[in-house]
Amino acid sequence: MLYVPGNHPGMIRDAHIYGSDAIMFDLEDSVSIKEKDAARQLVYHSLKTIDYGCTEVVVRVNGLNTPYGGADFEAMVRAKPDAIRLPKTETPEDVKEADALISRIEEQIGMVQGTIKLMAAVESALGVINAYGIATASKRLIGIAIGAEDFVTDLKTSRSAEGIELLTARSQILFAARAAGIDALDTVFSDVNDEEGFAREVRLIKQMGFDGKSIVNPRQIEIVHKLFAPSEEEVRKSVRIIEAIGEAEEKGSGVISLDGRMIDKPIVERARRVLELNDAVKNSYILAR
Amino acid sequence: MKIHQAGIAGTLESSDITIHIEENEGKGIEIQLKSTVLNQFGNQIRHVIQETLQELGITDVLVRATDKGALDCTIRARLLTAVSRATHSSCFPWEVK
Structure with a gap:
């Protein structure tokens, strides 16, 4: 799943041409506070216009506990991506609140109930502890993901090459996903120039059982596909x-x-x-x- | 809808457009356009701006746009953001298709 900053028209236009399985337009951390309105409009109108073909389209919205989350949901359900990704999910109630809001908007605009799927990103110790409850909180939920940067900050540590600080969280999220029958997605690897380190991490998460990897640069797509592809x-x-x-x-x-x-x-x-x-x-x- | 204050949105990056709008009371819609693709798409860019303003019921406004090869959907999004900022309206009724 390729991350695409939500306020870059060129990247939004070209996001699907590199061959990732999914693209995720981000309205959250990659968009500055003063550009939240602009990114929301841009992603909305782009999704209404551009044909992304078979590539799965996901939008990461701002949380409902922020001033931007409500408007993001109002716009994005109408823009009709395949799924909306909820950031910083900590409790099953976070998912249920998002589910109820999507249901209300779907009903309001005459969209078939359940059209818009949900993904939940877990990015804190509390979220990891509640992973199974989160993974089973809504029928819309198709996947659960770990967001490592916020998670390691919450743990009062930092990311290492070996990833020992993520081991428990990755395992817990994977178990929750498997028990709930949904997908498990691993976090991003930010240093796009460290291809060897990236490949090592992809091998690790594939062996653990993850379904896929979030990526920040098209250069990382081929490595993921190569390592996930069966011989x-x-x-x-x-x-x-x-x-x-x-x-x-x-x-x-x-x-x-x-x-x-x-x-x-x-x-x-x-x-x-x-x-x-x-x-x-x-x-x-x-x-x- | 009346435009009494200035509003700006967009960037000067490739594939984007910067749109600045301001009051133009009684003088209609005036569009000052610079574009890297002015000869090929100038008319189309003006058309998208005109159409979007008409949908919003804006009849008097000065639009200064600097285009770097934006798609129609980007032009529309940036113009709506500029209007939203100028009028301090938090959002527009999202179109339902």
């Missing part, structure tokens, strides 16, 4: 597993073996995920070219 061998093996399970189901056989190894439900699920990831990465490459 050819993994794809071949997964295709054989799915074919084998298909044949077994046709024959009415419950348990099968492939190359002398028993294939059970978790293996089939992993094979399906490999093929889904492979499709997603291939689609992104097609869009970017």
Whole structure:
């Protein structure tokens, strides 16, 4: 998911051409207080005009506890992105409040209830402790993300290359997402020139089980796709597993073996995920070219 | 809607437009436009500004715009922000489509 500052017309216009799976227009931290009104208008009119194709479009609004959040929601629900990202989510009530507001606006403008999805960014110790409650607070919620910069400030520490300060938070958010059946998204890596450090972090969060990574520069897209993409061998093996399970189901056989190894439900699920990831990465490459 | 105070929005960055509006009582809509693409798109930029002002019911205003290749949606957004700032209205009724 590529972050795009909400008050830069050129970046907003070109955001989808680089091939990220999702773009997130930011009305929050990347917009100065005196430009909040301008960014809201700009993102609203851009979303009404520009066709972003298959790229998922998300808008990060200001929190409802700020003077800007209410107006952001009023405009953005009408602009109809795929999802609205709630910043600094600390309690399930934060999500429920946003859900109720979106429902009220959807009803007011005759939009089908549930059209606008929600994502919640957790950026504090309290938010991490409440992660499962947050992840299950609304049917609109499609993902939960960690925002590391605010989180480490709240923890009274700073980010390290190893990321030890984020380990518990990442795990907790991942568990909450999996238990709730929604996506888990990792935080940004701000030093765009440190490609090796970025790749190391992507490997780590992929191995932990995250569904994706937030990024701040198009240069980071290819690294994420490359590291998240299954190898050819993994794809071949997964295709054989799915074919084998298909044949077994046709024959009415419950348990099968492939190359002398028993294939059970978790293996089939992993094979399906490999093929889904492979499709997603291939689609992104097609869009970017 | 009457414009009695000045309002400004936008930047001089590429793909953006700076729009400055001020009172022009009794003199209609006057647009002073500078653009990097004036020959190709000058008429279109003026048209978007005129159309947006008409939708807002603004009949008398001086608009000074410096365009750096903005899309129509950017021109519209910056003009609405400038008007909003000049009139101290917090937001406009969002169009419903």
